[in-house]
Structure formats: C-alpha cells, structure tokens
Amino acid sequence: MKRFIWIGAAATLVLLLGGGGQEFTSLAAKSAKRKYDSALAAAQLEYDRQAQKARDAYLAELNAALKQALRSEQLDEANRLKAEIEAKSIEGSNRLAGAWNVTWMHGGLTARYTFTRNVVEVTGTVHYTGKVQSVGGSEAIAVFPETGDVHRYTLIHGRLFIEGFSKTLSGQPNSIGLGEPVKSGS
Numbered sequence: 001m002k003r004f005i006w007i008g009a010a011a012t013l014v015l016l017l018g019g020g021g022q023e024f025t026s027l028a029a030k031s032a033k034r035k036y037d038s039a040l041a042a043a044q045l046e047y048d049r050q051a052q053k054a055r056d057a058y059l060a061e062l063n064a065a066l067k068q069a070l071r072s073e074q075l076d077e078a079n080r081l082k083a084e085i086e087a088k089s090i091e092g093s094n095r096l097a098g099a100w101n102v103t104w105m106h107g108g109l110t111a112r113y114t115f116t117r118n119v120v121e122v123t124g125t126v127h128y129t130g131k132v133q134s135v136g137g138s139e140a141i142a143v144f145p146e147t148g149d150v151h152r153y154t155l156i157h158g159r160l161f162i163e164g165f166s167k168t169l170s171g172q173p174n175s176i177g178l179g180e181p182v183k184s185g186s
Contacts, residue, residue, distance in 0.1 A: 041156050048138050055088055062088070095138055096153060100160045100179035113160070113179060115140075120151075141169070 024030050062085050069078040096115040103110050111124035118132045120142045130142035130151065138155035152163045152173075160179030165171075 037157070044138055044156075045154070059085060059088055095155055096132075096140055096160070099182035101182055102160065102162060102177045102179040104162075104164075104175055104177040106175050112182065113162075120153075 022033075024033060062081055066078055066081040066085065069075075069081060099112055099114045101110065102113050109125065111122050111126065114121045114123070115132070120130045120132055122128050122130070122144075128144055128146045130144040130149075132140050132142045140153045142151050142153070143149075144151070148167050150165045150167065150169055152165070152169060154161045154163075158181070160177075160181075162177035162179060163173035164175035164177065165173050
C-alpha cells in the first residue's frame with residue numbers, strides 16, 4: 001500500500017512539474033485528471049509486475065530446456081535458447097535505456113544517469129556505477145557498490161522517478177529524484 005502512495009505522490013509531482021496534457025482550471029477537472037493519472041500509474045505498475053512474473057516463468061522453462069539441449073549435445077538449439085534467454089532477461093530495461101538528467105528533491109543536486117543493458121552510470125558532481133539487478137517493464141532496481149545505495153526507478157508519464165535508499169529497499173526512501181530524458185545532442 002505504501003508503494004502505491006509513493007507512486008501516487010510521484011504522479012502528482014510529475015503533473016505539478018508539467019506532466020503534459022491539458023492544464024485545467026476547474027477543481028472537478030483537476031480532480032478527475034489526478035484520479036486518472038494515479039489509476040493509470042497503478043495499472044502500469046500492475047501490468048509490469050504481471051509481465052515480469054510471466055517473463056520469469058518463461059526464463060525458468062527456457063533455462064531447463066537449455067540444460068537439456070546441452071546434455072543431449074543439441075548445440076544449435078542451445079545457442080538459440082541462450083540468445084532468447086539473454087534477450088528476455090534485459091527486455092524490461094529497454095524503456096530506461098539512454099541518458100536522463102535527474103534533479104534530486106533534497107538539495108536540488110543534479111546528475112546524469114545513463115542506462116546501458118544492466119548498468120547505470122551516474123555522472124555530474126559524483127561519478128559511480130550501479131548494477132541493475134531487477135527489471136520489470138517500467139520499473140528497475142540498481143545497487144551501487146561504491147556507496148551501498150539502492151535505487152528504485154519507475155517511469156511515469158515519460159519521466160524517471162527515483163527513490164534512493166541506504167543499503168536496502170525497506171522503509172521510506174531517503175531521497176527522491178525526478179529525471180527527464182536527455183534530448184539528442186545534449
């Protein structure tokens with residue numbers, strides 16, 4: 001439940017900072033838009049979770065088939081299976097791929113986050129690299145060995161919402177950031 005509250009807060013933050021669409025003046029229209037955006041964000045998260053669950057089951061079965069293909073020395077089939085496993089393993093990270101300009105709400109610090117495959121690189125006043133360990137459609141989790149920090153990334157209305165935690169994902173985040181995609185040539 002707390003997760004949906006944070007996502008609702010993120011959707012509201014995105015809207016306040018210019019989340020696109022019409023800017024209504026009536027309270028009824030603003031309320032309807034807020035409810036719609038929150039429901040859409042919750043639906044996207046649920047879809048992503050279900051898609052991840054299906055992908056995990058598919059990968060488990062493909063890994064079993066790969067082991068069987070290797071035991072029976074069917075190398076062509078093993079190569080096809082390995083390629084499919086790799087493709088599906090990183091499928092969810094494609095929506096995060098690229099560079100994002102992130103502003104942290106606490107202190108207004110800015111940094112550039114660049115996602116490539118299963119890695120996120122942070123540059124700006126600091127420079128460190130994290131390993132994306134879990135991916136689910138519009139949601140990903142990364143661990144930064146240099147700092148011990150854990151970040152959860154969620155795409156909402158084309159913006160990157162970041163929750164920063166120390167060591168684990170338990171409790172409330174220590175910091176919150178909002179990212180905009182870097183335009184080509186920036």
